[in-house]
Amino acid sequence: xxxxxxxxxxxxxxxxxxxxxxxxxxxxxxxxxxxxxxxxxxxxxxxxxxxxxxxxxxxxxxxxxxxxxxxxxxxxxxxxxxxxxxxxxxxxxxxxxxxxxxxxxxxxxxxxxxxxxxxxxxxxxxxxxxxxxxxxxxxxxxxxxxxxxxxxxxxxxxxxxxxxxxxxxxxxxxxxxxxxxxxxxxxxxxxxxxxxxxxxxxxxxxxxxxxxxxxxxxxxxxxxxxxxxxxxxxxxxxxxxxxxxxxxxxxxxxxxxxxxxxxxxxxxxxxxxxxxxxxxxx
Amino acid sequence: xxxxxxxxxxxxxxxxxxxxxxxxxxxxxxxxxxxxxxxxxxxxxxxxxxxxxxxxxxxxxxxxxxxxxxxxxxxxxxxxxxxxxxxxxxxxxxxxxxxxxxxxxxxxxxxxxxxxxxxxxxxxxxxxxxxxxxxxxxxxxxxxxxxxxxxxxxxxxxxxxxxxxxxxxxxxxxxxxxxxxxxxxxxxxxxxxxxxxxxxxxxxxxxxxxxxxxxxxxxxxxxxxxxxxxxxxxxxxxxxxxxxxxxxxxxxxxxxxxxxxxxxxxxxxxxxxxxxxxxxxxxxxxxxxxxxxxxxxxxxxxxxxxxxxxxxxxxxxxxxxxxxxxx
Numbered sequence: 001x002x003x004x005x006x007x008x009x010x011x012x013x014x015x016x017x018x019x020x021x022x023x024x025x026x027x028x029x030x031x032x033x034x035x036x037x038x039x040x041x042x043x044x045x046x047x048x049x050x051x052x053x054x055x056x057x058x059x060x061x062x063x064x065x066x067x068x069x070x071x072x073x074x075x076x077x078x079x080x081x082x083x084x085x086x087x088x089x090x091x092x093x094x095x096x097x098x099x100x101x102x103x104x105x106x107x108x109x110x111x112x113x114x115x116x117x118x119x120x121x122x123x124x125x126x127x128x129x130x131x132x133x134x135x136x137x138x139x140x141x142x143x144x145x146x147x148x149x150x151x152x153x154x155x156x157x158x159x160x161x162x163x164x165x166x167x168x169x170x171x172x173x174x175x176x177x178x179x180x181x182x183x184x185x186x187x188x189x190x191x192x193x194x195x196x197x198x199x200x201x202x203x204x205x206x207x208x209x210x211x212x213x214x215x216x217x218x219x220x221x222x223x224x225x226x227x228x229x230x231x232x233x234x235x236x237x238x239x240x241x242x243x244x245x246x247x248x249x250x251x252x253x254x255x256x257x258x259x260x261x262x263x264x265x266x267x268x269x270x271x272x273x274x275x276x277x278x279x280x281x282x
Numbered sequence: 283x284x285x286x287x288x289x290x291x292x293x294x295x296x297x298x299x300x301x302x303x304x305x306x307x308x309x310x311x312x313x314x315x316x317x318x319x320x321x322x323x324x325x326x327x328x329x330x331x332x333x334x335x336x337x338x339x340x341x342x343x344x345x346x347x348x349x350x351x352x353x354x355x356x357x358x359x360x361x362x363x364x365x366x367x368x369x370x371x372x373x374x375x376x377x378x379x380x381x382x383x384x385x386x387x388x389x390x391x392x393x394x395x396x397x398x399x400x401x402x403x404x405x406x407x408x409x410x411x412x413x414x415x416x417x418x419x420x421x422x423x424x425x426x427x428x429x430x431x432x433x434x435x436x437x438x439x440x441x442x443x444x445x446x447x448x449x450x451x452x453x454x455x456x457x458x459x460x461x462x463x464x465x466x467x468x469x470x471x472x473x474x475x476x477x478x479x480x481x482x483x484x485x486x487x488x489x490x491x492x493x494x495x496x497x498x499x500x501x502x503x504x505x506x507x508x509x510x511x512x513x514x515x516x517x518x519x520x521x522x523x524x525x526x527x528x529x530x531x532x533x534x535x536x537x538x539x540x541x542x543x544x545x546x547x548x549x550x551x552x553x554x555x556x557x558x559x560x561x562x563x564x565x566x567x568x569x570x571x572x573x574x575x576x577x578x579x580x581x582x583x584x585x586x587x588x589x590x591x592x593x594x595x596x597x598x599x600x601x602x603x604x605x606x607x608x609x
Contacts, residue, residue: 019398020405026395027412030476034415036438037427051436052444095322102318106311114319117326124334125537125592127568127585131578132333132340135347152329155322185314214420216540221573235422236544246430253423264418268411271418275481276488 034257041065041251048247064251068238072252076227077234078259081213084149084230089209091154093201099155100163101193105175106185115164121157134221144224153212159204162277166200167193200277206267207274213260231256341582348576360583370584373555373564374591376467380563381535381595384471385528388482391475396486397516410487413480421477425544428473432459460546463560470541470561482527489523490516525603532599533592539565564588 040048041064042057068074102108103115137148170193178188194201219233229237235256239249264271341360345353364370395413399406416424431438440456447453459469497515506514542561547554554570555562568588572581 016403019402023395023398023402023405023409026391027409030413030416030480032438033427033431033476034419036431037423040430049436052441053436053438098318099322102315106315108315108319114323114326117331118322121326121330123533123596125533125585125589127537127565127588128337128341128582129330129333131572131581131585132336133329134572135578136333138347155325155329179310185310186317189314210418216421217569221569232420232422235420235426239422239426239544240547246426246433249426250430253426257419257423260418260420261415264415265411268414269407272410272414272484275414275417276484 037250037257038254040247041254043247045245045247064247065255068248068252068255071248072234072238072255073226074255077229077231077256080146080228081230084146085209085212087150088153088212089205092156092159092208093205095155096159096163096204097194097197097201098189099160100165100167100197101189103160104164104167105170105172118155118157119161122161130218130221137222143222144228145222146228148222149219149228149230152218156208159208162204163197163200166197170196203270203274203277205274206271207277210271210274337582338586340579341586343579345579345582346576347578353579356579360580363580364583364587369559369562369567370564370587372559373562373567374587376555376560376562377536377538377564377591380467380471380474380538381532383468384474384478384535384538385531387471388475388479388531389524389527392479392482392486395479396483396490397512399483400487400490410480410484413483415480416477417480419477421540422544424473424477425541428469428476429460429545432469434458434461461557463558466546466557466560467542470538470545473545474535474538474541478531482531485527486520486523489520493519521603525599528603529596529599532595536592536595537565537588538563539569542566543569564591 039055039057042060042062043054044059044061044063047054047058099118103111133152134143137143137151142148174192174196175188178192179185183191213230214232215230216232216236219230220236223229223233226234226237235252238252242248340353342355342357343353344356344359399409402409434440434456437459439459443456457465460466493516497519498511501511501515542563543554543566546556546561554566554574564584565588568581568584571577571584
C-alpha cells in the first residue's frame with residue numbers, strides 16, 4: 001500500500017496484464033449468474049423455454065415479480081426474518097461482550113471449564129443436540145413459534161471467543177481507573193467495556209446478522225406455519241412448489257437477494273472485515 | 283497512563299489489594315459474576331450440555347417423539363443397524379467426496395487469486411467486493427440460480443457447450459448436470475465452490491498481508507526466483523492460515539445439507555438425495571431419520587457418527603499440519 005504510485009506513471013507490465021485478465025474472468029464468473037437471474041425474471045414463460053435462450057428479454061414483463069411478491073408475501077417474510085435475526089444479534093453482541101470481559105479480565109473458579117464448554121459449540125457438530133432440543137420445544141408446546149427459533153442462538157460460542165480475544169486490547173489500567181472512580185463492576189461493562197469494544201462488536205453484529213439471516217436447518221424443522229417463515233424458508237418452499245416454473249422462482253429469488261445486496265454494497269468493508277475476523281480464530 | 287500503572291503496582295493506591303472491601307466484594311465483582319455467569323451457565327447447560335448428553339445416551343434407545351412410552355434401551359442395535367445400512371455407507375461416501383472436492387478446488391482457485399490480488403497495483407477492493415458477492419447471497423437463492431444455469435435443454439452452461447461444439451465442429455452428449463447420478467454431486471459442489479470462493483480469498487489475503495514485506499525484499503536481493511519466493515516464504519508462512527481454512531472448511535462441508543436439499547429435492551414430501559442416492563449426504567440422512575421418519579434414537583446414532591467423522595478429519599488435519607518451521 002505504501003509503495004503505490006499512480007498507475008499512469010508505470011510502463012506496461014505483462015505480469016499485471018495477465019493478473020487483470022485472470023481476475024476479470026473470475027469476476028465475470030462470480031457476477032454473471034446474478035445477471036442471468038435478474039434478466040430471466042423479466043421474461044415470460046414461453047421465452048424461457050426457447051432454445052437457444054435469449055440473453056435480454058424480448059418482451060420485458062413484470063408479471064413474474066408481481067406474482068412472486070404476492071404469492072410469497074414478501075413483507076411478511078422480511079418482517080419475520082428481521083425480528084428473529086435482530087433479537088439474536090442484539091443478544092449475541094451483549095452476551096458475547098459480557099462473557100468476553102468476564103472470562104478475560106476476571107478470575108473465578110471454573111473459568112477454564114466454562115470457556116472450554118463454550119468454545120466446544122464451535123467444533124462439535126450440532127446434530128446430536130438438535131434432536132433433543134426439538135423434543136424439548138415440542139414438549140413445551142413451543143414448536144412452530146419464533147421463540148423456539150431464537151432461544152438456542154441467544155449466546156454464541158464464537159462471539160464469546162472473539163470478544164475474549166478483543167478484550168486483550170483493553171488495558172487493565174482503564175478498568176482499574178474506573179474502579180478507583182467508584183464505578184460498579186456491571187457499570188464498568190456498560191460504560192467502559194462496551195464503548196471500547198465497539199468496533200469488534202460491530203463486526204460481530206454484522207457477521208451474526210448475515211449468518212443467522214441465512215439460517216435454514218433449524219427453522220426448517222421448527223416452523224410449520226407459512227406466516228412464521230423466514231426469507232430462506234419461504235424461498236425454499238416457493239421453489240419447491242414451482243420447481244419447474246423457473247421464471248417465477250427466479251423472480252422470487254431476485255426479490256429476496258436485492259435487499260441483501262444493497263446492505264452488502266453499503267456496508268461492504270465492515271462485512272468483509274467481520275467475515276475475516278471469523279476466519280482469524282486460530 | 284504512567285500514574286495508573288503505578289497505581290496498579292502500588293498496593294496503597296489500589297484498595298482491592300490493600301484491604302478487603304466487603305462492600306465492593308458483594309456489590310461489585312460478585313454481582314457481576316452472578317449477573318454474567320448464572321444465565322450463561324443455565325443457557326449452555328439447557329441448550330448444549332444437556333442435549334448433547336441426552337442425545338448420546340438416547341442413541342442407544344428406540345426413542346421416538348411420536349410414541350407415548352419412554353424410550354427403551356436397546357444396546358448397540360442402532361449402531362449395528364447403521365453399520366449394515368447401505369444408505370449410510372453411500373451418504374458418508376458422498377459427504378466425504380463432496381468435502382474433499384469443494385475444499386480442494388476452492389483452495390486451488392483461491393490461493394492464486396489471493397496472491398494476484400495482493401500484488402495488484404489497483405482495483406484490489408473492487409475485485410474483493412465482486413468475489414464476495416456470492417458469499418452474502420442466500421444459499422437458497424444460489425441454489426435456484428444454479429439450477430437455472432444447469433438446465434439441460436436451454437441452460438446457460440449447455441448453451442455455451444453447444445456453441446463450443448459448433449465452433450469446434452465436434453459432437454458429444456450435453457451433460458444433464460443435476461439429473462445425472464454421476465454428475466449431480468459434482469454440480470452441487472461447483473455451486474458451493476462458487477458461493478464460498480470469495481470468503482476463502484479474503485481469509486488468505488488476510489494471511490498473506492501478515493507476511494512481512496522485508497522477507498521478500500531480502501530474498502529478492504539474494505536472487506530468489508518468483509517460484510522460490512512462493513515455495514520458501516509464502517507457503518511456509520501461510521501455513522497456519524491454510525491449516526485453519528482447511529480444518530474449518532472440511533468440517534463444515536462434511537455437514538453439507540442445504541445446497542443438496544434445495545437443488546435436487548422439490549421440498550417436503552419428496553424423496554431426498556436423488557438421483558439414485560447420488561446426492562444423499564450424511565446430514566440429509568440424519569434429517570430424514572429424525573424429521574421425516576421420526577426415529578429419534580436412530581437419528582441420534584447417525585448424529586454421533588457425524589461427530590466421529592468430523593472429529594477424525596479435524597484431528598488428522600491438525601496433526602498433519604502441525605507447525606514445522608523450516609528455519
